[in-house]
Amino acid sequence: MKIKQKDKEQKQEKRKVLDEEAKLKIKQKDKEQKQEKRKVLDEEAKLKIKQKDKEQKQEKRKVLDEEAKIRLKQKNKEQKQEKRKVLDEEAKIRLKQKDKEQKQEKRKALDEEAKIRLKQKDKEQKQEKRKVLDEEAKIRLKQKNKEQKQEKRKVLDEEAKTKIKQKDKEQKEEKRKTLDEEAKSNTRKKTRNQMKEQRAARTSEADNAIQTFLQMIKQGPAYICSVCHRLMYRECVVLYNENVFTTYV
Ligand SMILES: [Zn+2]
Numbered sequence: 001m002k003i004k005q006k007d008k009e010q011k012q013e014k015r016k017v018l019d020e021e022a023k024l025k026i027k028q029k030d031k032e033q034k035q036e037k038r039k040v041l042d043e044e045a046k047l048k049i050k051q052k053d054k055e056q057k058q059e060k061r062k063v064l065d066e067e068a069k070i071r072l073k074q075k076n077k078e079q080k081q082e083k084r085k086v087l088d089e090e091a092k093i094r095l096k097q098k099d100k101e102q103k104q105e106k107r108k109a110l111d112e113e114a115k116i117r118l119k120q121k122d123k124e125q126k127q128e129k130r131k132v133l134d135e136e137a138k139i140r141l142k143q144k145n146k147e148q149k150q151e152k153r154k155v156l157d158e159e160a161k162t163k164i165k166q167k168d169k170e171q172k173e174e175k176r177k178t179l180d181e182e183a184k185s186n187t188r189k190k191t192r193n194q195m196k197e198q199r200a201a202r203t204s205e206a207d208n209a210i211q212t213f214l215q216m217i218k219q220g221p222a223y224i225c226s227v228c229h230r231l232m233y234r235e236c237v238v239l240y241n242e243n244v245f246t247t248y249v
Pocket residue numbers: 225226227228229230
């Protein structure tokens with residue numbers, strides 16, 4: 001039993017030693033692996049840094065190229081602007097010259113047009129005057145017509161008045177006519193009597209005249225003209241007086 005125990009213990013001891021060795025070996029291996037890894041990582045890092053440097057340089061170059069390009073473009077642009085300015089100046093001078101010539105042309109044309117317009121204006125003013133005169137003549141005619149119409153109206157009014165007067169007169173006459181029969185007969189009787197009286201007066205007057213005439217012609221035409229031998233009544237004869245005639249001659 002003791003041997004077995006001893007063996008066991010020895011084996012356990014060996015195992016421990018082995019374990020220790022194994023542990024050491026593993027540790028060593030780990031260390032080496034770590035160092036390897038570190039080396040590899042360093043290499044990679046170096047490579048990466050180099051790569052980065054390269055890229056940065058390329059970037060810088062690109063940036064510089066871009067800047068150079070931009071500068072070139074700017075320069076080109078400025079040169080073009082300069083050229084344009086020069087061209088613009090020349091163009092401006094040419095334009096000014098052209099403008100001047102066109103203005104002179106226009107002035108000539110305007111002078112001609114102004115003359116024509118003046119003539120046209122004169123013509124139009126004359127026509128206007130004629131129109132105004134015509135208008136005035138028309139107005140005068142209208143006034144005259146109006147006055148004539150008023151005159152006619154007055155005449156018509158007058159005629160209407162006289163017509164009314166005539167009508168009044170006729171109506172009065174009608175009234176007079178329509179007086180009752182008695183009044184008429186009365187007036188008739190009256191007038192008849194008046195007529196009788198008048199007639200009587202007239203007859204007496206006539207009788208008187210006849211008596212006078214008869215008295216005058218009683219002696220007959222017994223007087224003879226010494227020139228033509230005509231017979232005459234005493235009333236027609238004038239006694240010849242020689243003295244009267246000698247004074248006339
Ligand atoms: Zn006689």
